[in-house]
Amino acid sequence: MIRFENVTKRLGSRNVLDGFDMEVKVGEALVICGPSGMGKSVTLKHMVRLLTPDSGRVMVGDDCVSEARGRELERIRSRFGVLFQSGALLQWLSAGENVALPLREHTNMSDTEIERLAREKLRMVELEDAFDRAPSDLSGGMRKRVALARAIVTNPEIVLYDEPTSGLDPVTSRTVDELIDHLRKQLGITSVVVTHDLHSALAIGDRIAMLHNGKAVEVSAPAEFINSKNEVVRGFLEAQYITRRGPWEEGLQK
Amino acid sequence: MGRGALLNLRGLGQSLMMLAEATVFLPMTLGRRQRSEVFTQLYVTGIKSLGVITIVAAFTGMILALQTGLELRRFGLQQNIGTAVTVVMLREMGPFMTALIVAASVGSAIAAQVGTMVVSEEISALEIMSINPVRFLVTPRLLALALMMPILTIYTNILGIAGGALVGATQLQVSFQAYIDNAQLYAENKDLYVGLLKAFVFGIVIATTACHQGFIATEGAVGVGQATRRTVIIAFLVILVLGYMLTRLFYR
């Protein structure tokens, strides 16, 4: 579905992506892990051409998104829903209006129909009550869920989630995980999820990709991923096991 | 120095391109779904600046009347302050003062808003929803400022002229009636129209500068702060220079 072919992208003074190859298959949930600042968000941005590769190309199905322009690019982008890391809700619109925005701009639906769909999506993220509230009145986690509702309101084929559960409490995190899983299984949405949270990754990922120094150093199913020999992956896994033991034990050891 | 000049030239080019693009979207903005945004912007523009404009306009007229009146009185010509204040307000000070206040209050707010949207990925979100940020953000603001500036300028003119009349009556022994008669004798409609044209142009300058600076804002609160500061400075300079050139164009 989405294929990176030898993509290199220089940002600032280093190659954030460096001969990067990766494929997302139709209908799968691919989880992208990696240390902060390693280019996970940059990878997602290439899929919708918010960034253009310096060399190499990015394919979405048969379309080359990294070379598309104008209407062609609009058409490719309309296949996507994107949840940005920061949520990226428009501050002067209410939560409901934010969710309704893509429908208002691109469809001829009546206002009541649009509102009904927006409410329905907000209900899916358990925020129907927040319909009339301003984004600035919502907590970080709530904003993220509103943004998630907006990302899926047009029923896209592919949804990109940039850290959907960071900043959410554990219970809500699992709700969001379940929602992502549900969307993929019930509606066949191809999902790309960026996360630090290995519990989420193992639970919802069909495959997990590990980003390091501009390359995908490991792409494998959860069972293999856990047993990977790759040092970076091991480091990442072990770091999460340590946190799983709980901070109090660390404190006792010091 | 050379590099700075080059950057300014590029900024000018980008601004003009953006202005052209925003103009292309004008018909669409007047359509059903976008119209409300224009009204919102009109309202915001008016409300944000009205308080300060009221005070500045009145005092501008009062200062004009006092300064020219005191000089004219030496020659016993103080009854002419009606013309002096009215002509200067209509042609120059009305649009100029209004533009400075609108640039500082509304322009800086637009730059801050757009800049914040850039750094918080909201513009990116618009792009991937295939909502053109220029159509969505720039066109309504451009339209609102271009329409509101002349309206606010008329308000400034009225208050300024009234302020002048007040000073005339209380400090220069020029009766209200004499002031008005004198003003009507020499001020022309052309003065009003040229002033309003200036106001219209200044509105476009402020909207364009503010949106452009917002769009090129860089990461973080520092970037947004810089965008607002630059907006005010650039808009002031352009308003001053363009104001002079327009005056030259119509009065020689």
Ligand SMILES: Nc1ncnc2c1ncn2[C@@H]1O[C@H](COP(=O)(O)OP(=O)(O)OP(=O)(O)O)[C@@H](O)[C@H]1O
């Ligand atoms: N627009 C940009 N201009 C310059 N450098 C950038 C830009 N966007 C990202 N970078 C750089 O690219 C690198 C990767 O950024 P990216 O946002 O993809 O990290 P990330 O893996 O998503 O990290 P995090 O987990 O913290 O979100 C960082 O070093 C960042 O400084």
Ligand SMILES: [Mg+2]
């Ligand atoms: Mg990121």
